[in-house]
Amino acid sequence: MLPLQSETPFPKIIADLLGLDINEPWVIAVTAIVAAAVIATVLLTMTAVLGIWGKRKITAAFTDRIAVNRHGPYGLLIIPADAVRLLSKELIVPEGVDRPAWDLAPLIIASSALLGFAVIPFGNDLQLADPEIGLAYVFAVASIASLGLLMAGYASNNKFSFLGGLRAVAQNLAYEIPLVLTGVSVVLFAGSLRLSTIVDVQQQTLVSLGGIAIPSWFAFVNPFAFALFLIANLAEVGRNPFDIPEAPTEIVAGYQTEYSSVYFVLIYLGEFIHIFLGGAIIATIFLGGPSGPVLPGVVWFFIKMISVYLFTQWARSAVPRVRIDQLIQIGWKGMLVLSFANLVLTAIIVGVVNA
Secondary structure: OOOOOOOOOHHHHHHHHHOOOOOOHHHHHHHHHHHHHHHHHHHHHHHHHHHHHHHHHHHHHHOOOOOOOOOOHHHOOHHHHHHHHHHOOOOOOOOOOOHHHHHHHHHHHHHHHHHHHHHOOOOOOOOOOOOOOHHHHHHHHHHHHHHHHHHHHHHOOOHHHHHHHHHHHHHHHHHHHHHHHHHHHHHHHHOOOOHHHHHHHOOOEEEEEOOEEEEOOHHHHOHHHHHHHHHHHHHHOOOOOOOOOOOHHHHOOHHHOOOOHHHHHHHHHHHHHHHHHHHHHHHHHOOOOOOOOOOOHHHHHHHHHHHHHHHHHHHHHHOOOOOHHHHHHHHHHHHHHHHHHHHHHHHHHHHHHHO
């Protein structure tokens, strides 16, 4: 397999197609905006298909139902129907809300996940930017969503929303630390925070069985870290058994209770883009990123990312919700201890191998 670290990122490809000099400042700005728009369009389209239509179909398959089948072929017209329905509804602003924070919260929730995709390598040369601190950047911008959730809960002037916001912060604090520590264990193996380098390191052959080369994906090298990251990611994206911040049977809809119309769409959009971002991170640091046989790298990347999405939907349908006290105990007394143990063990192994 060829290494995936690229000297010609996505904006340069666009500049070459347009016959422009990438060294010109205005060309860099324009091509970066165009590349970002392409990536955002793909993600928004995925959210429309998998969030509106796919979620219903997948959940129905897990629970032995049919789901939408009356709106066009296979129910696909439910996508524009839901879009028109939600966006045409009145935006109801409850009395007593803290208006600036209430207005900003949905934008923060949606935009924080989109920012994370700026450094994700989708395939050969399909990367908006490739900074040396790529993995740290992804974790940093994704965690901004916690601020949006707290703002939504506090500003809504609703006790159920406020409880949901507090639960979201408590949950994210409890599980972001294990998530980051597990990611650091990957950095120890790769020797870099640059995502393209992490992908390149996984192209080496781990073992060859019967002429079939098994790549050194970190999911194979350290399956314990992979399992920890998958579980922590479920908590980060609010999927069962960790959907405590919304908990419809307990606190109505948590932090999003008072939102309607376009603001609800933004929160719903942010939720699914965060799920896709979690899948993109897992695909990049544990599953070899865009690497794979026969098919183009970008196809393999989306297969891996959507596979993680399907796992979260399975968890949503099959795993019962835990109580808030159980969630905190699992995070601080279980995941944190295990992630530290994994980090120490990884450091010892890397130290012995490199000695």
